[in-house]
Amino acid sequence: MKKSTAIASAAILALPLALASCSGSTPSSGGDADTITVMDYYNNEPDKTMIGEAIDECAATIGITVKRTTVPGKDLIQKVLQQASSKTLPDVLMLDNPDVQQVAATGGLTPFGQLGLDGSGSAQGMIDAGTYEGELYGLAPTANTLGLFYNKKLLAEKGITPPATWDELKSAAAALTSGDQYGVAFSAIATYEGSWQFLPFMWTNGGDETDLTSPEVAEALQLWVDLVKSGSASDGVINWSQSDVKDQFLAGKAAMMINGPWQIPALDADASIEWGSVQVPVNKAGQTPVAPLGGELWTIPQTGDKAKQANAAQLVECLTSDDTEMKLATQRFTVPVRTSLAGDYVAEMPSMEAFVTQVENARSRTGELGEEWPKAATQIYTAIQLALTGQATAEDAFAQAAAG
Known part of the structure; x- marks a missing residue:
């Protein structure tokens, strides 16, 4: 999740009706069956070119022509609504994985079983994300997740090994805090990014989005409260996106950070920092x-x-083939979804080892609640804000967020 893709409330409410009305509609693009349309939100470089090249290579292999449209991530769902209304939906539509079940629930997507596609060999979490009521509706070439980055020099100077437990994290963060340098940074912003960054702590501790008022969830939130209140993490985390967190780390103002592998190119571009x-x-x-x-x-x-x-199915099959997954994962610092590729990928990309291991046990955000996930995500980031700003205790924050 590189950035927030929150959907406006009006769009959420309109989505089921708008897309259901297009089910079984006339062809979206008409004309030659060997020319298909594709829409995605990779509108920024270098992803725009990398994804475009993969699409073009697959199209050439299949023997079809692809007309591609890219839109900003924040505009994608609104664009889908407009195209559903005008019956001009693309033949292939890329969706952020938490949105798939919501769109599938409208009847606007084709079950992959009808097209001869299946997810065999893919990480279970991504299969869960693409499945709605027992039917698979989407496949992914690569995935990403979160890990803990650390400044090797700063930790070595203090004789600190990378923390593996919460107690070790609190101890290391305290020892690494000095002057304008904080021990750890994370994003607690009031968007889906804040919720996303909290999930590893909540889920690993046995917390679950089906009961956000459980002691396990409160205990995870208390960890973040403790880090901020102790001064080991800046109170600015409530306003920081994941990109801001990366900037703090690069500037030497955070010795450790919670972030994703998409930040690695920026880290590698700065010769002044050695990270792990x-x-x-x-x-x-x-x-x-x-x-x-x-x-x-x-x-x-x-x-x-x-x-x-049928041609769209061939394109998706090619985009999720071994060769394409390895190429895209290597180019984009993401993880191949096919689990059989993990060993070869780590051998080629050793800096990604922690994330490959993390993906093996990673979970889909919609795995428990399906299309109701956005409501839970909003409650999570609201509770985080309440607790970190002292408006509620960690024990009361989620109930207060739900009531508000």
């Missing part, structure tokens, strides 16, 4: 770190044109 990464610390030694699964799935809308859908 490990999985997100757990509460008690022996627990398995469980982090959220990020990444986009490629879906096939119900356009009514069977010939185009």
Whole structure:
């Protein structure tokens, strides 16, 4: 999850009606069946070019022509609504993985079983993200997740090893805090990014979005409160995006940070910092770190044109093939979704080892609540804000957020 993709309330309410009305509609693009349309939100470089090249290579292999449209992530769902209304949905539609179940629930997407596609060999978390009521609606080439980055020099100067538990994290963060340098940084912003960054702590501790008022969830939130109140983390975390957190780390103002592998190119571009990464610390030694699964799935809308859908299915199959997954993962510092590729990928990209391991146990954000996930995500980041600003205790914050 590189950035927040929050959907406006009006769009959420309109989505089921708008997309349901397009199910079984006339073909979206008409004309030659060997020319299909694709829409995604990779509108920034270098992802725009990397994804475009993968699409073009697959199209050439299949023998089709692809007309691609890219839109900003924040505009994608609104664009889908507009196209559903005008019956001009693309033949292939990329969606952020938490949005797939919500769109599938409208009947606007084609079950992959009808197209001869399945998710065999893919990480279970991503299969869960693309599945709605027992039907698979989307596949992903690569995934991302979260880990703990650390400044090797700063930790070495204090004789500190990368923390593996919460107690070690608090101790290390305190020891690494000095002057304008904080021990650890994370994003607690009031958007889906804040919720996303909290999930590894909540899930690993046994907390669950089906009961956000549980002691396990409160204990995870208390960790963040303790880090901020002690001064080991800046109170600015309530306003920091993940990009801001990366900037703090690069500027030497944070010795450790919670972040994702998409930040690695920026870290590698700064010769002044030597960094390492490990999985997100757990509460008690022996627990398995469980982090959220990020990444986009490629879906096939119900356009009514069977010939185009067949070609669309071939394109999705090619985009999720071994060769394409390895190429995209290597280029974009993401993790191949096919678990059989993990060993070869780590051998080629050793800096990604912690994230490959983390993805093996990563969870889909919609795995428990399906299309109701956005409501829980909003409650999570609201509770975080309440607790970190002293408006509620960690024990009361989630109930207060739900009531508000």
